[in-house]
Amino acid sequence: MMAVRAHWLLVVATALAAVFVAAAPAQAEIALVLPASAERTAMRVEPLASYALAVSAMRAGEVRLLPLEGRLSQAAWRLRETPDSSLQILQGLRAQILAAGYAVVFECETDGCGGFDFRYRLRLLPEPEMHVDLGDFRYLAAVRGEGASAEHLALVVSRSTGSGFVHLTQIAPAESGGDPSAASMAPAFEPDTGPIEVAPLGTSPLPETPTAAVAALAARLETSGSVVLDDLAFETGAATLSPGGYTSLAALAAYLAANPARQVTLVGHTDAVGALAGNIVLSRKRAEAVRARLLEAHGVNPAQVGAEGAGWLAPRASNLTEAGRALNRRVEVVLTST
Template identity: 30%
Template sequence: MTLKTFAPRGSRRSLLAGALLGLAVMAGAPAAAKDVAGGKDHPLVGRYDGATLQLYRAKDYEEQRLLTKKITGADIRAAGGRRLSDANAIKVAGKAFRLKYAGPKGRSALEVARNLQDGLKAKGFEILFQCRAAECSDLNGGELYFALNDESPMGRGDIRSGIPDVLYASAVLRRPEGDVYAGVYVGQFGDTPETLVDVVETRPMEAEKIVFVDASAMRKAIDADGRVALYGVLFDFDKATVRDDSRPTLDEIGKLLTANPELKVVIAGHTDAKGGFDYNVDLSKRRAAAVAAMLAKQHGVSPARLQPFGVGMASPVATNDTEAGRAKNRRVELVKVPE
């Protein structure tokens, strides 16, 4: 004999009403926001619980500046209009990530920022700089926005402008296998915070095994091949400004030309294939001219012995389809001029 159980009549009505109410709530509830396809948290930074990942970018090798000091009008003027420079930021290169999160709704930017900063500290990060609103710049709140958008090679327009309450922190994790740098920006947009995370895992690029070439090796390469490719002459992103860390290679070029006064060279600038052809030719020519000017000024090399030339993207030595290949294509070459 099978026993059947029944709920009392009143209970059955309550259950039915509850089920109908649940269906109605489900039908009217908005769908939960989903993370961007292919995106994932950086394991050393993570996310604030309940936030949604809206943007994910990763590059095998890129250079980033992270703010380490308040942005001032004096520093901007001294840097020729750049908001991030050696005066207020650290320049790091390696595998780079940019992530943007929204939410959770109802939380404050301060709460999200402080939680992320505490999380970095718990993982061993050292906070290099942190600021809120007017503490970030002596000009206006928009300076930090423009610095992170307009001066970052990882992308533009990734955060909204005109947000009055913003917080920023930069940090570094020292590791034997390579330091990790992180920049965390949180802004309040209505009742929803938005977070931008930049991470750079420093490591040598594949071409760095041939970055430094001394004067003797340059001479041997020129005698054997009529040219030498140099990866130690570096420039600010998308500019013809020679970076300070190019000095060792420039000094060796100076030694080469001083020890061989009969040697005349074409200074050929090469770029990767990003950007338009004519733009890259012009950029590479301006970069080559900047190198020639520094050799003449700092090492006394006669300008008559130096011929700047812009090759642009026209003579690659590797594929331009990967960041590692593009890094090999960005170079300066010395080409011997026949006597």
């Protein structure tokens, strides 16, 4: 079984390399690389269709749905006798999706999604072609591009005794011959109102395109309650934010402008080198520097943004390695009121 998994990882690595060297100017539907044991059980393609993409967990009986129109393709696979968990299957597929230029806007797992009720809000290929174990499934929604050319996908991964199951839905602008004005009128992602309690999302960097970055930041704030601003750079050993534009700050400013009732706090963090008192001061000064940049360069309302420092009290990785210490040196934004 280890040999089979190692072979799949090698195939995935090869596929990821191909994504980065491909030179086709036009975007194409993503073709997932699956383990050798995978068997495609069903596929459906509609040149022009409507689809509601789930972008939140079930809350008070409702799921936030993003209405889309365009070319709809759905495929399902069964992975027979796989030793991998649903998370292991998802990780390999998520890596391919990110490498293809998509940004994850929502991700959840079983009860964090809403369990039975969430699953049956999803438009999937029917049983037995696609089986979803209600005690073990994962969901991911992602977007690539923006405006009229935006492409969306939804991935469902599940596992039951002896087998894994994968379902991929892709929605792209309609092919020529359809009504392009209707197919490309996908609305911009707007954050939901109110907190959503689901499993934390990953901390992958925000996408570079403005619309996708705002959508990703909004989804992460609304679901996990905080987002690490991973693209920020500070002068060595100082609290001065380096010059230049930062995707994360532009996205945060746009989110706050669209949601004037929201308030956030910027929280600075350090590694565990040095005394706590000094690190709290440094982390707070870095958070204040980020706040100042938001106010001065992006026109953010001062009443919407606070700044605090936590020093090394909240690590996200081990401080025993340089890689871990680097991850711990960060500024994150926390949603503090709705």
